Amino acid sequence: MITPDRIVTTTCPYCGVGCNLELHVKDDHIFKVTSPFDSPVNHGNLCVKGRFGYDYVYHPKRVTVPMVRRYLLDDRPLTIDRSQFPSSIVNGPSSSDWVETYWDTALNIVADNLVKIYKRDGSDAMAVYACAKATNEDNYLLQKMYRAIFRTNNVDHCTRLCHAGSVVALQQAVGSSAMSNTASQVLQNDVFIVTGSNTTENHPIIALQMKEAVRKHGAKMIVVDPRRIELVDFAELWLPLKPGTNVPVFSAMAHVIVKENLVNWDFVKSRTEGSAEFIESLEKFTPEYAEQISGVPAGDIRKGARLYANAKNAAIYWGMGISQLSHGTASAMALIHLAFLTGHVGRDGTGLNPLRGQNNVQGASDMGCMPFHYPGYMRVDNEANAAKWEQAWNVPAGGLSRKLGLTTTEILSHAHAQAGGIRALYIMGENPMMSEPNLNETRKHMEQLEFLVAQDIFLNESAAFADVFLPATPFAEKDGTFSNTDRRVQRVRAAHPPRGQARVDWQIICDLALRLESRLGLDSAKWDYSTPEQILREMADVNPDYAGVTYDRIDKIGLIYPVPDLTHPGTPTLFTESFPRGLGKFHPLDYVPAMESVDDEYPFILTTGRVLEHWHGGSMTRNSSLDEAFPEARVEIHPADADIHGIRNGDPVKVQSRRGEVVLRATVTEKTTVGVVFIPFHFVEAAANLLTNDALDPQAKIPEFKACAVQIFPAREDELENPEAVVKRGRY
Numbered sequence: 001m002i003t004p005d006r007i008v009t010t011t012c013p014y015c016g017v018g019c020n021l022e023l024h025v026k027d028d029h030i031f032k033v034t035s036p037f038d039s040p041v042n043h044g045n046l047c048v049k050g051r052f053g054y055d056y057v058y059h060p061k062r063v064t065v066p067m068v069r070r071y072l073l074d075d076r077p078l079t080i081d082r083s084q085f086p087s088s089i090v091n092g093p094s095s096s097d098w099v100e101t102y103w104d105t106a107l108n109i110v111a112d113n114l115v116k117i118y119k120r121d122g123s124d125a126m127a128v129y130a131c132a133k134a135t136n137e138d139n140y141l142l143q144k145m146y147r148a149i150f151r152t153n154n155v156d157h158c159t160r161l162c163h164a165g166s167v168v169a170l171q172q173a174v175g176s177s178a179m180s181n182t183a184s185q186v187l188q189n190d191v192f193i194v195t196g197s198n199t200t201e202n203h204p205i206i207a208l209q210m211k212e213a214v215r216k217h218g219a220k221m222i223v224v225d226p227r228r229i230e231l232v233d234f235a236e237l238w239l240p241l242k243p244g245t246n247v248p249v250f251s252a253m254a255h256v257i258v259k260e261n262l263v264n265w266d267f268v269k270s271r272t273e274g275s276a277e278f279i280e281s282l283e284k285f286t287p288e289y290a291e292q293i294s295g296v297p298a299g300d301i302r303k304g305a306r307l308y309a310n311a312k313n314a315a316i317y318w319g320m321g322i323s324q325l326s327h328g329t330a331s332a333m334a335l336i337h338l339a340f341l342t343g344h345v346g347r348d349g350t351g352l353n354p355l356r357g358q359n360n361v362q363g364a365s366d367m368g369c370m371p372f373h374y375p376g377y378m379r380v381d382n383e384a385n386a387a388k389w390e391q392a393w394n395v396p397a398g399g400l401s402r403k404l405g406l407t408t409t410e411i412l413s414h415a416h417a418q419a420g421g422i423r424a425l426y427i428m429g430e431n432p433m434m435s436e437p438n439l440n441e442t443r444k445h446m447e448q449l450e451f452l453v454a455q456d457i458f459l460n461e462s463a464a465f466a467d468v469f470l471p472a473t474p475f476a477e478k479d480g481t482f483s484n485t486d487r488r489v490q491r492v493r494a495a496h497p498p499r500g501q502a503r504v505d506w507q508i509i510c511d512l513a514l515r516l517e518s519r520l521g522l523d524s525a526k527w528d529y530s531t532p533e534q535i536l537r538e539m540a541d542v543n544p545d546y547a548g549v550t551y552d553r554i555d556k557i558g559l560i561y562p563v564p565d566l567t568h569p570g571t572p573t574l575f576t577e578s579f580p581r582g583l584g585k586f587h588p589l590d591y592v593p594a595m596e597s598v599d600d601e602y603p604f605i606l607t608t609g610r611v612l613e614h615w616h617g618g619s620m621t622r623n624s625s626l627d628e629a630f631p632e633a634r635v636e637i638h639p640a641d642a643d644i645h646g647i648r649n650g651d652p653v654k655v656q657s658r659r660g661e662v663v664l665r666a667t668v669t670e671k672t673t674v675g676v677v678f679i680p681f682h683f684v685e686a687a688a689n690l691l692t693n694d695a696l697d698p699q700a701k702i703p704e705f706k707a708c709a710v711q712i713f714p715a716r717e718d719e720l721e722n723p724e725a726v727v728k729r730g731r732y
Ligand SMILES: Nc1nc2c(c(=O)[nH]1)N[C@H]1C(S)=C(S)[C@@H](COP(=O)(O)OP(=O)(O)OC[C@H]3O[C@@H](n4cnc5c(=O)[nH]c(N)nc54)[C@H](O)[C@@H]3O)O[C@H]1N2
Pocket: 015, 016, 162, 195, 196, 197, 198, 199, 201, 202, 203, 224, 225, 226, 227, 229, 241, 242, 243, 244, 245, 246, 318, 319, 320, 321, 322, 356, 357, 358, 607, 608, 609, 610, 611, 612, 613, 614, 615, 616, 706
């Protein structure tokens, strides 16, 4: 038995559930993780990532010394030709190009080059990706640095690839985009819909509560998902729709609710607008029409509509199967309509709940790491908002840009080697070379950049393209706050000092900001924080949602924002009296198919997503012991399809789309439906995003990760990218 030197309570760095952790530390090393039984979030439960996934902190590949490219030290001009990088996305330029250096040298090089480009090409040449893994404090300062110093709103982060469709739809329909209720209110639901969310693998502790709702409280669950995910075993009804057919299925449910007079007219009349036109638009969405398009039997659509509408308390929980489509906004809108028609929103045990993915994607959005909003969702093109932040940041009146910035996907597609477009990019903790769609295209954009800074804990596939690498610290080495999917602001606490020379993100930013200001002759005097709490305070003094959040108040249990003052207890349920935009607004919809439909050449629909043991591009989990639990990429294919192609379980296959191909082993399983194959996007050896379509939702600019057309061929063993070879060569 090891006796810990100390037990540090903190928040899980993986998913948006925000489980509370107890880190058992001995000799400045975490050796065990447990969880407090009295945590209101996870009640002592943890999934495999929270429990065992922390050892990436100690992985030998972690970079803990600043690094710059040799040509920068030689003081040669920036002549790097990124197109000369090896064609495999596994490797960037050879590691011998990197030189370890002092912080001073690295930060001066960053400051000199950013200032040079800014002075020459102006604000529009500058852009930054924020990090939904980092704290609120880190993210607040990063967007402040770009807005206050470079006067640009080209700030975005992975929320764009994630719930952007949900955010736009919710903003248009209700005027607020967070979850309306908390996840644990599922225990108060009589009926709930889970759609486009593989909750068991991606929000495991919320899935536990969903199962508890069914098994202990008699709730009825309706799963709407093309795959036979584990929750189907607990469901009253499963609607296995074809990928990309959300709008007809949910609009047909609305059609049934209207035709069978299951509408909550009191709610529709008093709380919404635009219902007459909307109801007219439903005429075409008969369940039979939806069946033709989606493959879901009309009778089951009727049954689902009745269950949801007749419930006393019903809620909808959704994930990426709704938002990651070229009609992601319309898909989310179709769900919102169901809640409006039935009045299942604005009370405990009801709600519109887009489950947030990253541990702090809610927080990074709240902190203004988005191109249209300052912290607190204040539009950047509004004079009064701009004036507030100019005052807070000591920027002269009129100094902040009122121009809407570019989104994540636009920032890369606007990258240009010559004048015009984005020239310099700063990436704090993201990995676009794994997470963007159509990686062959992404790669070309990365090659165009004149100057790229990566601030991460690993030299990931994107940092392999960088000029400078700044080693940050992971959650276990920093203090601050994360905001989870419930809007609960919780403490993050350091278990031990940073490894090597790694530095906390917010401290790197302050150090760099001072160097930028001195080179540009600015003197805001606003970068001298001694604790992260001072940073949160500065933000909370202007952002009313966080006004009442102090480190003292969230010492043991987090607070659910809005917390408008220092005595307010927090707000688990939103929209009880009205919506932020006043009345909820219906938006009539049309069915628009996915951008790519199947044909003889590409007869399967590929849908991509996640598995329990891994995280996104794998920087963290593939550098942890979790990799042994799920060591290689697999494509899931239905037995009927496998039979036709003569594919057996474990056979290597080549999956090809119009944009690229990968070779990986097949898992023959009924978890996927006929005609649909599934690949998780965690594995660099068979990166799913080489195949995916970069078509965007026109409003939300979110890519169509959930549906593209592919062909499958048998392949040979020697065509597999041998994982062992990858390890030997160095994954990064
Ligand atoms: N283990 C693990 N957990 C994670 C993550 C991780 O990488 N690994 N990432 C986190 C992040 S950032 C996020 S955003 C969440 C994502 O969590 P989820 O949204 O649960 O993630 P996905 O696996 O991408 O896709 C969810 C489901 O969408 C379904 N689907 C595909 N196409 C359609 C469609 O057209 N309509 C409908 N209705 N469903 C469809 C898929 O079958 C799949 O079951 O997970 C978070 N949690």
